[in-house]
Amino acid sequence: MIDAPVRRSLVLAALLLVACADEAASPDPDPTAEHPPTGHTVQVELEITEFDWEVAPGAIYRAIGYNRSIPGPIIEATAGDRIVIKLTNKTDSPRSIHTHVVRFAESSDGFMKGVAQPGETITVEWEAVFAGTFPYHDHAGHGGETEGITAGLVGALVVHDPTAPMAQVENVVVLTDLDMTRYAKLPEMDHEGGHAAGGHGYMHVINGRAYEEWVPRFAAKVGDRVRWRVLSLGAELHTFHVHGHRWVGADGVLTDAINLGPGTYATFDWVEDNPGEWLYHCHVPDHMEGGMVGIYEVAK
Numbered sequence: 001m002i003d004a005p006v007r008r009s010l011v012l013a014a015l016l017l018v019a020c021a022d023e024a025a026s027p028d029p030d031p032t033a034e035h036p037p038t039g040h041t042v043q044v045e046l047e048i049t050e051f052d053w054e055v056a057p058g059a060i061y062r063a064i065g066y067n068r069s070i071p072g073p074i075i076e077a078t079a080g081d082r083i084v085i086k087l088t089n090k091t092d093s094p095r096s097i098h099t100h101v102v103r104f105a106e107s108s109d110g111f112m113k114g115v116a117q118p119g120e121t122i123t124v125e126w127e128a129v130f131a132g133t134f135p136y137h138d139h140a141g142h143g144g145e146t147e148g149i150t151a152g153l154v155g156a157l158v159v160h161d162p163t164a165p166m167a168q169v170e171n172v173v174v175l176t177d178l179d180m181t182r183y184a185k186l187p188e189m190d191h192e193g194g195h196a197a198g199g200h201g202y203m204h205v206i207n208g209r210a211y212e213e214w215v216p217r218f219a220a221k222v223g224d225r226v227r228w229r230v231l232s233l234g235a236e237l238h239t240f241h242v243h244g245h246r247w248v249g250a251d252g253v254l255t256d257a258i259n260l261g262p263g264t265y266a267t268f269d270w271v272e273d274n275p276g277e278w279l280y281h282c283h284v285p286d287h288m289e290g291g292m293v294g295i296y297e298v299a300k
């Protein structure tokens with residue numbers, strides 16, 4: 001025999017179970033749920049070297065980067081993939097690659113462990129069990145990470161969500177701040193509408209380039225699903241803004257400008273409905289005047 005209070009508890013427990021089952025059936029995915037392994041491994045080879053990088057014509061930066069580029073190559077995977085990186089350090093200081101959100105063991109952290117000494121090649125392993133857009137960067141330079149990041153050791157990791165709607169266009173935007181003392185050459189001050197070196201001139205860049213003439217253009221057409229993957233990896237806070245468009249921010253509020261502090265990132269979509277030649281830029285005035293501005297072109 002079950003007495004009355006126990007029976008009441010059992011009924012309540014059964015009702016709670018039904019409520020939980022309802023929740024599990026709701027379309028909102030649990031952001032902490034890992035994607036199951038795909039069995040696929042993405043192999044990446046990265047070489048860290050020092051090189052001259054053209055931020056804009058006549059603006060030559062003494063860079064340190066992955067595969068002679070600022071930012072380094074986009075590392076792309078599908079959620080559930082394993083990523084294996086062969087990292088070679090051809091500079092004279094310890095260097096590494098460190099990333100965010102994906103799973104990795106301490107031996108692949110890139111701070112105390114997982115550091116390539118000068119001349120060394122190491123293997124770094126990440127389990128890309130969560131979808132999203134994440135930064136990767138050096139974490140072993142002088143002062144922890146500052147020197148490597150400002151020198152150019154930054155990049156984007158894109159982990160596609162196999163359950164997300166397919167995007168026809170994906171725009172990866174890496175916002176960084178440069179160290180003016182690393183410039184080997186800067187353009188002469190141009191008083192006729194050109195860009196001024198000095199102040200914040202040539203200090204704030206998008207995908208390694210300064211100003212809308214030289215920042216790589218993005219393009220889409222009306223009807224495309226356009227996915228933006230925006231990362232902030234510099235020293236300062238940036239407010240990423242796109243003209244003529246709007247999207248739902250992480251807080252669920254409609255917006256066209258988002259705050260991104262150093263080491264933060266955002267992924268958002270819209271279905272394109274507004275043809276034209278649009279600016280996208282950081283809304284901090286010194287940063288926009290310093291080069292953090294590009295063009296997004298939408299065809300009818």
Ligand SMILES: [Cu+2]
Pocket residue numbers: 204236237238239282283284287288292
């Ligand atoms: Cu900014």
